[in-house]
Amino acid sequence: MLIEILEKNGSKIIRHDENIIIALVSNKKLKKVAKELFDAGCYYATGVGVDERPKNGAFAMYHILNCEDEKRYVIIKTFAEELKIPSITPVICGANWAEREAMDMIGIEFEGHPEPERLIMPDDWPNGVYPLRKEFHYNQKVPAIEVKPKKRKKDPKIMEVPVGPFHPTLHEPESFELYIEGEKIVGASYRGFHVHRGLEKLAEERLTLNQVPFLAERICGICGFTHNCAYCQAVEDAAKIEVPERAEYIRTILLEVERLHSHLLWFGVACHLLGFDSGFMHTWRIREAFMDIAELLTGNRKTYGMNLVGGVRRDIDENKKKKLLEILDKTKKETKEILDNVAEMKELINRMEGVGVLPKKEAREIGVVGPVARASGIDTDIRRDHPYAAYGELDFKVPVYKEGDVLARFLVRYEETFESFWIVEQALDQMPQGEILNEDYELPEFAYGLGYTEAPRGEDVHFVITEGGNKLYRWRPRAPTYNNLPAVPIMLMGEKLADAPIIIASIDPCFSCTDHVAIIEKGRVCRCSLEEYLRLKR
């Protein structure tokens, strides 16, 4: 089906295998292909702008779409003609941020983009300087230009309530502007990208192949290991490296330990936001056991540092396995007890039920991922749809709720927590003996690789182009919050201000991970042909 659409439109298939199709699409056909792919059930995963002038003499844009029906990723590549590429945002609104990012970082112009404003670069960044072009260096400094702050009209009936630029309770750099009448939210805008760390540039210019995993791990302070894993998988995909089976199982175990601690963290934060601090203390008390597990297995509580391209660095011996099973058994009971009791507290459930609804249609159009998508009735899970690591051999359920409110997101995470216990137990039981690291490989020149993991917050996508030797040509990680965040203003519309924190937190946002690719300020929510979207911007 996908391949037919691509072939029908005269695109050149670069790579075609079980998981991934890469096709070169002409500029003229791009919009049509995108529309047909979207109608065929694809959602927009991410977009990558690449400076390919040293190779092909042109800039290229890669749109990465994920087709749930065929369980395949489709990457459509287009070359910019005189720096211009038609925008596909009018067709798939999820492409909004990715296109604007490419515009900021590479300098490609997207024709027909509904909102061609800066997303990532600060307002005082000089025009015509594009940091991801190859001539720009990672340690280069540019002079700031002067900008006057824009004045906005104020409606006396409407109060502007800033949430940020440093979130009071999530303690992360983000900035929501809520427009409220009384206690009701009538509008919301998001300005993000306050913290840019220039990771992509650093990885392609300064680091070598096996140094990048440690950088990737530091994208996120909570789910770093999935980024680390996704990166290694992307390189392994590009270089066709066989990973030893035992290493795959160890990765799976650690990924699930990470999911467990991340979900427990979220339960704690949700309790705190609802004023129930004792719940926070209880869940974090249990979570501590998982931090200890991680410390035992990897030598560190949070930054596991376990992955290298081709496998993992430390083995799980019998002693550790026994200890791990002991802790798991104990915490499983305790988690169940605590979470069930928390769920019995009526006032908490009342605060979550029917609040912050994200309908399925909007969810699909924006391309939300992970628990947010599953709570809105979209049956998606990268672990099941695109089995990576050892997930193909393990058995687990994917909880789906159709209500789309905060409670549904709570319940999805609740069920996932226990599935994770089950996955770790299975993986420990089935883990085969053998090698854990394959170091016998050679990196091809200019090969594409795609790595994907189901992080606790949703789908992580890492796109890699290799340069050969031990260097990368381009690395583009995408954190799940990047896709989930544009949905928040829709959830916020018409709700009470008191519910805003729990709604924002219900996507389990990770603002700094989203910003990893960006530098400071300015970014309005996705605006498409959708009426709801238009209403958002006042």
Next chain:
Amino acid sequence: MGRLSLISKSISIGKVTEKYPFAPIEVPEDFRGKPKIDTEKCIGCTSCMNACPPRALEVYDDLERGVRVVHLFLGRCIFCARCQDVCPTGAIKLTKEFELATLSDEDLHQIVELQMVRCEECGKPFDTFRHLLYSVKELPPWQREMLFLCPECRAKKVSELLTFAKGGGGYV
């Protein structure tokens, strides 16, 4: 009822937080803490520098004094233990120590200075003595003769030898 069982649960468990800064805390055996360089074992081979992701480890030659300096700056260290993985002699190990806060900048630096060997021909220091001793085992016998030559002089010598071997062969 959920509320009551939560309260009874918390009473039955009691305090779980620890008086940490006042009481020591246990870390597991394989904990990745502060790296420590064994000055006796280090041979100055630079492989740790090449593996270190944040450039916390730097190796540079002080040609005037004829020493190679292995410099570890803990302020940049991310405790990934890659240096421990790649070290051929096991000179660098991550310890269980993790309390690194300090008032003096000096505590964050570890410096190992290794005596270098001067080239027999040009007199320029080119490698550490220990590294030469370490690598001598792996060199083929004909190269061992040129052990104390710097790479440039060695290349010159080799090319001379080759010319001699070719030319000589032709005339004899």
Next chain:
Amino acid sequence: MNFLVVINILFALIFAPLFDGFERKVKARLQNRQGPSIFQTWWDLIKLFKRPPVIPSDSIKRLYILAPYITFTAVLTAYLIVPTLLPQSLNFAGDFILVIYLISLATLIFSLGAFSSGNPYAQLGSNREVSLLMSEELVLAFVVGILALIGRSLSFEILFPLPLKVSSILGLALLFVVIYVSSARIPFDIPEAEPEIIEGPLIEYSGKHLALLEYSIYLKRFLLYSLFLNFILPKETTIRTGGFLLGLIVLSIVYSSLEAYYGRFRLDQAIKLMKKLSAVALVAWLIALMGW
């Protein structure tokens, strides 16, 4: 006589923050924590009193600065009427009404001061504060009605202690709830909700102004505890003093455990609950009217 009232006030001034410290300790234990020392609240206050206050430029300065002092004085004045450690106090007809007036005054002035700070969070917070005050006031009015009916008076001299009756138990139970609500505890700490509106009315206050406001919150809680205990305890000095101290500890433990194990209500949910409570209060008032 007057000298003894001064002792009462001094007792409250010293022990109100200590009881807050004690409650923090209780909450910490219920959350498996070590918790701070019970003197922590005092250390916090002393530190705040030492800090210079910052006054926001958008504020109505006079109102903003005066509000903490008026709030504090209003609460302190109420201690002249409500006895704490010793049973002595100033008494006159209708002093019950005056106490309620003073407590409401403190809350209103506090919200007004916060509102004048010009911060949107503070304005939202004072909005919520006033809405909550209005909804709890109705229940409080019924409670006053019930208690006045039982004692046939509005003077504390006659009302303390209440006779054992069905209606007095109901009235005190309602008073127990109203005290809980008006001492701004979870789930009714809606005006100050830290994750939602970042301490609401207190957001802009700093230094000694903040210290005064926090001090008056502790004093207000302590006052309400004393009021409640006075309705129960007999007049004999020895039993009363012992019972009073024990009662304070019991109330502290009960209230802080409730606070630790509740989630926060939304404003509309809280108001709905207060409406239901008012209906209950009406029934209790009718029972009191019957003389049971």
